[in-house]
Amino acid sequence: MKTALRIPLLIGLALIALLALSACVAPPAPVAEDSGDTGASTELNVLCTPQPEWCEGMRIEFEKANPDITVNFVRMSSGESLTRLRNEKENPQFDIWWGGPVDSFIAAKQEGLLEAYDSPNLANIKDPDLMKDPDNYWAGIYIGSLGFATNQNWLDENPGVEAPTSWEDLLKPEFKGQLMVAHPSSSGTSYTALCTVLQLMGEDAGWDYLQNYAGQVLQFTKSGSAPGRFVGQGEAAVGIVFSHDIVANIEDGMPLVLTFPQEGTGYEIGGMGIIKGAKHLDAAQKWFDWALEPSTQELGPQYKAYQAPTVEGASASMPELLEVNLIDYDFEWCGANKKDFVDRFTNDIATADNLKE
Numbered sequence: 001m002k003t004a005l006r007i008p009l010l011i012g013l014a015l016i017a018l019l020a021l022s023a024c025v026a027p028p029a030p031v032a033e034d035s036g037d038t039g040a041s042t043e044l045n046v047l048c049t050p051q052p053e054w055c056e057g058m059r060i061e062f063e064k065a066n067p068d069i070t071v072n073f074v075r076m077s078s079g080e081s082l083t084r085l086r087n088e089k090e091n092p093q094f095d096i097w098w099g100g101p102v103d104s105f106i107a108a109k110q111e112g113l114l115e116a117y118d119s120p121n122l123a124n125i126k127d128p129d130l131m132k133d134p135d136n137y138w139a140g141i142y143i144g145s146l147g148f149a150t151n152q153n154w155l156d157e158n159p160g161v162e163a164p165t166s167w168e169d170l171l172k173p174e175f176k177g178q179l180m181v182a183h184p185s186s187s188g189t190s191y192t193a194l195c196t197v198l199q200l201m202g203e204d205a206g207w208d209y210l211q212n213y214a215g216q217v218l219q220f221t222k223s224g225s226a227p228g229r230f231v232g233q234g235e236a237a238v239g240i241v242f243s244h245d246i247v248a249n250i251e252d253g254m255p256l257v258l259t260f261p262q263e264g265t266g267y268e269i270g271g272m273g274i275i276k277g278a279k280h281l282d283a284a285q286k287w288f289d290w291a292l293e294p295s296t297q298e299l300g301p302q303y304k305a306y307q308a309p310t311v312e313g314a315s316a317s318m319p320e321l322l323e324v325n326l327i328d329y330d331f332e333w334c335g336a337n338k339k340d341f342v343d344r345f346t347n348d349i350a351t352a353d354n355l356k357e
């Protein structure tokens with residue numbers, strides 16, 4: 001063999017020997033873990049129930065404050081979210097659920113779908129007895145009241161008809177086939193309305209009322225805020241929607257009148273909870289802490305979210321939405337009975353087939 005060929009061969013053999021030796025001695029280099037615990041960059045999968053515009057705004061704001069975390073969110077209504085979490089119980093795809101009435105979070109806690117978290121920022125909550133779970137499975141992040149949205153053009157075309165100001169008004173003949181509301185199986189907004197009626201009227205009279213009210217409905221929707229939009233576009237006369245959503249529709253230029261049932265309206269505490277078995281627990285806890293900061297809760301109006309905050313030090317953009325006759329809504333009762341009440345509504349009153357949007 002020529003010397004010129006022998007030298008590279010020797011170097012090659014030496015390299016192979018060195019590699020073999022290092023493979024015996026050194027453990028394989030650790031693969032970067034997809035976890036916030038390591039301090040490396042990570043992801044956070046958020047199940048987001050409010051309107052997509054606010055979800056997107058919160059994604060951007062959180063990433064700004066936490067550049068090492070990439071947020072992915074999926075927008076789903078409350079009932080859909082609960083079903084999804086039930087189906088994924090053994091292999092959860094989401095880390096945190098943010099938004100939607102706490103009735104569903106109470107049901108989720110009961111079903112073992114949430115992870116308790118004793119965030120230091122729970123101390124910021126204004127009314128801990130009402131606005132957080134006693135065992136720290138969920139925390140309230142906003143408050144909003146239910147209202148009625150009536151199309152002003154429709155009122156103009158129907159002289160003598162006034163926008164409804166009571167639950168009984170919704171049953172008037174002039175509103176037959178003119179109501180729009182979401183279905184309580186998919187929507188937390190609609191479930192809040194259902195449970196408000198049962199509390200105001202008592203169960204027997206309440207279920208009779210719900211039967212009659214469903215007979216007035218043109219079309220049930222999937223999402224709680226959709227009726228405001230459809231009524232704004234003139235597809236129906238009256239929608240039952242959270243008042244802050246109606247304000248957002250009016251701000252978008254829709255010809256809507258906002259009224260409240262004077263005998264009392266229900267309200268929501270919007271909730272947040274970490275998913276049991278979350279794959280990005282550290283990042284989920286960061287979001288949880290961040291969502292309970294006063295500065296975070298004051299971000300809503302930038303994204304057309306006018307709910308009132310739940311923490312000290314954050315002021316409400318539209319306090320008048322809560323200065324109405326609110327019932328003493330029993331979140332525990334509504335949460336504990338959610339499955340039964342929704343099943344009864346679906347089986348006895350209106351199916352959840354062919355829901356609009």
Ligand code: PLP
Nearest residue numbers: 050051077078100187188189224
């Ligand atoms: N969008 C907004 C702005 C809300 O405040 C709420 C209630 O928390 C929801 C949506 C709830 O959505 P859904 O009724 O579709 O469950």
